[in-house]
Amino acid sequence: MLKIADKTNPGDIEAMNPDLRPFFERGGKLMQFHGWADQLISSRSSLMYYEKVRSFFNYTDLSNNYNLFMVPGMGHCSGGPGANAFGGPSQREVSLGGNGQSLKFDSTHDMILATIDWVEKGQTPKSIIATRWNNSNITNGPEFTRLLCPYPQEGIYKGGNDKNASSYICSMPN
Incomplete structure (x- = not known):
């Protein structure tokens, strides 16, 4: 079905071109997130695109230009049973009494601020x-x-209180 959709491409809406050279050459930084529990768009589509980009760039490290954050338990842009508030795009509209705001307004907890620091200060987000x-x-x-x-x-x-992010480290899965 996807092959048929890609071939017919009504409305020229396909967004799978892995050649991001013009964007990267302008100094562009791509910060992407996707919920593993997204009920509208398969989370695998983001993984597929990321891998297409990696393949296009001969599997070099993309972290200076492109970072994909997969969010366990998050639905489409927000919601779901996981930790889903990190100040990402579309999460700003939910204010006091809502659930989209980050715990702290800093680049460690807020994806938009992390992106700003990445672009303006060259600080690649590690988590x-x-x-x-x-x-x-x-x-x-x-x-x-x-x-x-x-x-x-x-x-x-890594041990400790499993309700705290400090009990985890970023690492390659086994």
Whole structure:
């Protein structure tokens, strides 16, 4: 079915071209996130695109220009049972009483601020701390935090309180 859709491409909506050279040559930085529990767009599509880009660039390290963060338990852009609040795009509209705001307004907890630091200060994000708010409501405080890592790394439990992101490290899965 995907091959038919790619071939017919109604409306010229295909966005799978892996040649990001013009963007990278202008100094562009691509920060992407996708929820593993996305009910609308398969999370595998982001992995497929990332791998196509890696293949195009002969499997060189892309982390200076492109980082993909896969978010365990997050639905489409937000929601789901996982830690899904990290100040990403589309999460800003949810304010006090909502669930999209990051725990702290800094580049460690907020993806937009991390992107700004990456572009303006050259600080490549090594991880993002995401929050799950109690009852999906920021006024109830955090239920737990998780470490989001740039793909292909993932947050690996190293010991301690499993509700704290500090109990995880970014590492390659076994």
